[in-house]
Amino acid sequence: MTYSNEAAAQAPLHLERLQLGPMANFVYLLVPTQRGRLAVVDPAWDVPALLARADELGRPLTDIVLTHHHADHRNGVEGLLERFSLRIHVQRAEKQWLRDAAWLSEVVWHDGGDVIELGGGATVTCLATPGHTPGSQCLLCNDNKILTGDTLFIDGCGRCDLPGGDAGALFKSLANLRTHLPKSTLVLPGHDYGPVPEASWEQQEISNPYLQLRADRDFVDYRLRPRS
Template sequence: MRNPYVRQLKLGPMDNFVYLVGAADSPEVLVVDPAWDVAAIERAVTEDGKRVVGAFVSHCHFDHINGLPDLLARHDVPVYAQRAEVDFSEELRELKDALRPLGPGDAVPVGAETFQALHTPGHTPGSHCLLAGDSLVSGDTLFISGCGRCDLKGGNPEDMYRSLSQVLLKVPDTTRLWPGHDYADVPVSPMGDVRRHNPYFAFPDVASFVAFRMRPRK
């Protein structure tokens, strides 16, 4: 599958992007990082004639999961999160039977289609991206012109360097990057352009990356 259905919704006071992702020719969709305004998410689902069959959590920070209780009250669906994030997050563990912990590279079912969960720690221990055909939904691991902070609880700049240089560097140039926040001049970009212009891909070794990523914030 090359061209999935992806609908990007900008919601909340922190310029979050919430996504609906599924096969282009199918009504079933995942809600990626349900937060802030579940009523707006529901309207988008209805407008596009879709049906929610699951939620995918890129990581456990409040601005990416605060809509989960409302979403689950409306839809009895599984919630997919990386196993390391479940171990890290009490909020995710409270989901209990709804939770579907994933290992690195595990498949995520969406109707008859499957997408891939890429474990990309660094922002949090269990941060992961959703690779759906020619689209990569990256949460707070990778932005169009930056990457996620590594100075918050659970952050690790060495892990972030490995996630960028060993995992996301291998994603094809034509893959479209859909980030977790509206932090750039454009809301989506080909990965080839991201790697050419994003400064966090320019470091030849982990030491130089860590020094830059962990420099004092202004």
């Protein structure tokens, strides 16, 4: 879908969302309003669909941004590199998990707070949000939309029992977001795991059980409870 409300129409960056693959992944295209680059966040599962949309937009893909290293968020990288020359933006803390990737020479390693310039005033701010993985990042776009990858789902959050997961770190990451994000910020997750595909941060503070827990120990126990 395309965000085409009035605010988005005035913003320097349009977002498009595609749901792809067997795990209900959301893949986002970042389209600068003025001519500039074209970026894709977490390209996976259906490279032809991504190429077709880039062709419809009449722009070459120039940048890939990964919210984290898990395969279901990046298994389309190789396919896109067959067609385009791409910069791949990843948090530095994911480096150890990507040692075997064939495209490491194309990676731009980022730290929290880095800003990716996409031209025409369109920017993406990389927020380090470790917990689901050590180098998970959320991407703040146009100051009012945040792509949360597997850090935060609608009414859920990413698991922390996989290698590199750290529930205590995820608690701190979510607390930082709560402190710094305007409540009107639109949360755009990496999977369609909730009752709706997107919601405001304010709504998530009401309905997301992981944002109700204000004590580290309570959050960690709940996040690491046995899977039913």
